[in-house]
Amino acid sequence: MAVEVTPQGTQGTQGAQAGDDGTGDQARAAVVEAALAALDLDAKTRLLAGRNMWSLPALPEIGLASLVMSDGPIGVRGIRWTADDPSIALPSPTALAAAWDPDLARRAGVLLAQEARRKGVHVLLAPTVNLHRSPLGGRHFEAYSEDPYLTGAIGSGYVRGVQSGGVGTTVKHFVANDAETERFTVNNLVPARALRELYLAPFEAIVAGAHPWGVMTAYNTVNGTTMTEHRHLVQGVLRDEWGFDGFNVSDWMAARSTTGAIEGGLDVAMPGPLTVYGDLLADAVRDGRVAEATVDDAVRRVLLLAARVGILEGAAPVVPEPPATVDGEALAREIARRSFVLVRNEPVRDGSPGQEPVRNEPVRDGRRILPLDPARPGRVALIGAAARDARVLGGGSATVFPARVVSPLDGLTAAFPDGALSYAVGADPSDELAPADQGFTLRALCRDASGTLTGERSLPNGHLQWLGDDLPDGVPYETLHSIEIKGTFTPRESGEHAFGTRGLGAFTLTVGDRVLFDGFQDLGDESDPFEAFFGSPSERGKVALTAGEPVEVSLRCTLDQRFTPPLPGVVFALVHLGPRRDPEALIAEAVEAARAADTAVVVVATTERVESEGFDRADLALPGHQDELVRAVAAANPNTVVVVNSGSPVELPWRDEVAAVLLGWFPGQEGGAALADVLLGTAEPGGRLPTTWGALADAPVTDVTPTDGELSYSEGVFIGYPAWEKSGATPSYAFGHGLGYTDWTYESLTVDGDAGPDEVTVTVRVRNSGDRPGREVVQVYAAPEVPDIPDPRDPGSGAVLERPARRLAGFAGVEAAPGETAEAVIRLPRRAFEFWDEGAGGGANEDAGAWALAAGSYAVEAGRSVADRRLTATVKI
Numbered sequence: 032m033a034v035e036v037t038p039q040g041t042q043g044t045q046g047a048q049a050g051d052d053g054t055g056d057q058a059r060a061a062v063v064e065a066a067l068a069a070l071d072l073d074a075k076t077r078l079l080a081g082r083n084m085w086s087l088p089a090l091p092e093i094g095l096a097s098l099v100m101s102d103g104p105i106g107v108r109g110i111r112w113t114a115d116d117p118s119i120a121l122p123s124p125t126a127l128a129a130a131w132d133p134d135l136a137r138r139a140g141v142l143l144a145q146e147a148r149r150k151g152v153h154v155l156l157a158p159t160v161n162l163h164r165s166p167l168g169g170r171h172f173e174a175y176s177e178d179p180y181l182t183g184a185i186g187s188g189y190v191r192g193v194q195s196g197g198v199g200t201t202v203k204h205f206v207a208n209d210a211e212t213e214r215f216t217v218n219n220l221v222p223a224r225a226l227r228e229l230y231l232a233p234f235e236a237i238v239a240g241a242h243p244w245g246v247m248t249a250y251n252t253v254n255g256t257t258m259t260e261h262r263h264l265v266q267g268v269l270r271d272e273w274g275f276d277g278f279n280v281s282d283w284m285a286a287r288s289t290t291g292a293i294e295g296g297l298d299v300a301m302p303g304p305l306t307v308y309g310d311l312l313a314d315a316v317r318d319g320r321v322a323e324a325t326v327d328d329a330v331r332r333v334l335l336l337a338a339r340v341g342i343l344e345g346a347a348p349v350v351p352e353p354p355a356t357v358d359g360e361a362l363a364r365e366i367a368r369r370s371f372v373l374v375r376n377e378p379v380r381d382g383s384p385g386q387e388p389v390r391n392e393p394v395r396d397g398r399r400i401l402p403l404d405p406a407r408p409g410r411v412a413l414i415g416a417a418a419r420d421a422r423v424l425g426g427g428s429a430t431v432f433p434a435r436v437v438s439p440l441d442g443l444t445a446a447f448p449d450g451a452l453s454y455a456v457g458a459d460p461s462d463e464l465a466p467a468d469q470g471f472t473l474r475a476l477c478r479d480a481s482g483t484l485t486g487e488r489s490l491p492n493g494h495l496q497w498l499g500d501d502l503p504d505g506v507p508y509e510t511l512h513s514i515e516i517k518g519t520f521t522p523r524e525s526g527e528h529a530f531g532t533r534g535l536g537a538f539t540l541t542v543g544d545r546v547l548f549d550g551f552q553d554l555g556d557e558s559d560p561f562e563a564f565f566g567s568p569s570e571r572g573k574v575a576l577t578a579g580e581p582v583e584v585s586l587r588c589t590l591d592q593r594f595t596p597p598l599p600g601v602v603f604a605l606v607h608l609g610p611r612r613d614p615e616a617l618i619a620e621a622v623e624a625a626r627a628a629d630t631a632v633v634v635v636a637t638t639e640r641v642e643s644e645g646f647d648r649a650d651l652a653l654p655g656h657q658d659e660l661v662r663a664v665a666a667a668n669p670n671t672v673v674v675v676n677s678g679s680p681v682e683l684p685w686r687d688e689v690a691a692v693l694l695g696w697f698p699g700q701e702g703g704a705a706l707a708d709v710l711l712g713t714a715e716p717g718g719r720l721p722t723t724w725g726a727l728a729d730a731p732v733t734d735v736t737p738t739d740g741e742l743s744y745s746e747g748v749f750i751g752y753p754a755w756e757k758s759g760a761t762p763s764y765a766f767g768h769g770l771g772y773t774d775w776t777y778e779s780l781t782v783d784g785d786a787g788p789d790e791v792t793v794t795v796r797v798r799n800s801g802d803r804p805g806r807e808v809v810q811v812y813a814a815p816e817v818p819d820i821p822d823p824r825d826p827g828s829g830a831v832l833e834r835p836a837r838r839l840a841g842f843a844g845v846e847a848a849p850g851e852t853a854e855a856v857i858r859l860p861r862r863a864f865e866f867w868d869e870g871a872g873g874g875a876n877e878d879a880g881a882w883a884l885a886a887g888s889y890a891v892e893a894g895r896s897v898a899d900r901r902l903t904a905t906v907k908i
């Protein structure tokens with residue numbers, strides 16, 4: 032069997048749209064010009080400003096419907112954040128990247144287009160293709176990888192899938208939005224070479240290979256210019272150099288200047304109705320500060336987008352009929368199990384705890400701990416609060432509300448024979464109050480100043496977030512005086528339950544017949560209202576409750592008229608924490624359960640206070656007492672499997688003390704079912720690491736905190752595995768690592784490079800030398816024989832240009848049955864042998880520089896990870 036993989040495009044012309052014959056945009060352009068000619072200045076500038084939180088205004092005079100956008104990337108929330116309209120929740124983007132399969136990403140995109148169309152959404156605000164520059168980046172779960180090539184490949188598949196369903200994408204956040212600290216204002220100082228070779232590279236690949244219909248510009252500043260006004264990068268690079276013909280929308284509230292934004296290439300300022308466009312832009316044209324032709328160019332791009340998605344009369348949509356229906360739950364389960372990365376899998380041990388661990392070498396006289404025997408799994412102790420209350424997605428704008436969530440406890444209970452599975456909490460990752468969820472049934476009741484009920488809506492949990500028009504029907508924001516979160520709580524544990532509040536305003540909190548709090552919450556010492564809305568909760572009291580006995584709960588919030596939010600809306604939360612138990616007692620119970628079992632499965636996790644939009648991480652440690660739990664369980668049972676439920680790397684100080692480590696990411700709504708598939712061997716864990724995992728003390732790039740408003744990317748092109756290799760430190764698990772359930776022998780590697788750098792083809796032959804069918808990700812790295820070359824900016828000085836020891840240049844997934852061979856044929860892109868010459872083009876201005884071929888000999892290496900390279904051949908460029 033042979034699999035041929037072509038490189039992700041970084042050069043060349045863009046292909047035809049999905050469902051198009053290549054001439055469709057020409058016909059649409061004629062309709063766009065006619066529509067543009069019929070608009071006056073006020074209508075044009077109004078079209079470029081958000082009508083509300085999620086949409087642009089309709090213009091009936093030209094047959095234009097309102098364009099609706101929605102957050103992604105793992106689901107489609109729609110314009111209302113409500114459980115009444117649930118969404119499929121796919122695994123996190125890090126999980127999707129861990130599958131190393133652009134076609135799987137395409138299939139995910141097709142499903143999300145289906146969801147978008149169901150919810151009346153025309154444009155998905157995704158994918159996020161910023162890089163994992165530092166492991167402390169708080170939003171890395173929402174991005175794909177530390178590697179620009181892998182990011183571009185997965186992002187291209189995602190964009191092609193979404194747009195094949197007739198829904199637009201906005202590739203974000205353009206550019207260098209790689210951390211959260213001071214993200215609205217930080218000036219990221221990025222060297223030109225690093226900007227081109229790393230941070231712009233995924234965007235370039237996606238523009239060339241997938242033709243996205245939109246790009247979102249970021250909050251941050253790059254080298255002194257805020258991204259919503261960065262004419263050089265938006266107009267000069269994105270449009271003129273790469274040929275991007277889509278629309279450019281701001282991140283929400285990122286646009287700060289009317290003339291700066293429109294001259295910088297920003298087409299749409301979101302959200303509305305208060306933006307720097309609309310009337311302000313019309314005034315700027317009339318005052319002569321902005322040419323109307325500049326406005327017309329932006330309007331053309333918006334109208335072309337409207338034509339492509341089918342909401343401009345007279346223009347044929349790119350996709351007249353949606354693709355065949357996709358089973359969302361089945362695809363979510365498939366992505367999850369294919370994303371799980373098995374990083375350690377030792378043989379079953381019958382010896383006493385403390386026995387010297389056996390390293391990952393081929394097993395001849397015994398079997399590895401995973402997979403468990405589905406016919407005779409033995410007694411399995413499932414341990415961990417995260418096994419019962421699953422963390423399936425990251426916090427922030429990526430949040431959606433699925434109709435169901437299959438936790439590890441749910442999935443394993445359904446899959447294991449009766450009596451085989453026991454459960455113990457062991458340790459809870461958080462002792463902080465969190466939005467009311469398990470056991471709560473809640474509604475939100477809206478009242479005006481007279482106390483009259485004006486509307487109501489169900490709530491998925493105790494966190495209420497209504498922004499813009501996201502209020503219940505018939506409830507105008509202007510007359511909204513108070514909102515009451517009301518319902519019942521049925522506890523699953525007896526004891527003292529803590530209740531509290533988060534947000535701003537006057538609160539009255541009642542549980543049963545007790546008023547726990549009646550007072551006012553203001554900003555206090557906190558200057559950032561976002562921290563008040565989303566930060567630390569305030570405990571207001573405890574109530575003794577009995578398991579299974581429901582109690583009425585109510586939290587009434589009277590809006591704070593002294594505080595005007597940046598957007599019309601309401602954000603506050605009813606928070607709760609179950610009975611606090613002694614951590615040592617919980618761990619002792621888990622140890623007894625593990626000691627009585629044949630296998631212990633411990634699920635550990637991060638929390639929303641560790642990984643979320645809006646802040647970076649302080650460290651890479653698992654929260655709470657989870658590390659102590661793992662060590663205690665492993666000491667009691669040598670056959671301990673640890674499932675790590677986090678969106679991005681955490682430290683695993685006990686990794687050599689346990690039999691197996693399975694990285695499960697944020698696995699989406701079907702994560703528990705997928706985990707059962709993998710543990711019992713119905714499917715193999717198909718993932719490979721898209722990002723290096725290691726200790727923070729060894730990580731080569733850790734700085735995410737600006738100094739005086741600036742963050743220097745002083746490491747240049749050395750992030751991720753190239754930086755680890757340069758530093759000489761050994762990570763816990765290398766980029767590309769993943770074991771699967773079978774063994775692979777790399778038999779041959781041939782390189783055909785006679786036609787030059789544009790036609791380097793690598794053929795790798797592998798054999799499944801194990802006893803199970805499997806899938807292997809064949810990874811190809813290009814390693815220059817002489818990494819450092821004379822600096823072309825000053826060739827006679829002896830200065831050198833440092834280059835990474837190797838970079839990922841291509842990959843392919845192949846499948847084979849036991850004993851069978853498979854062949855991967857991978858064409859390497861020219862870019863694998865190029866660098867950005869900052870001195871080309873003359874001068875040190877931002878327009879200087881060009882791609883240059885780094886001639887010489889290269890080792891073309893094929894293997895299972897960047898640290899496990901099996902075969903090498905040489906090509907001369």
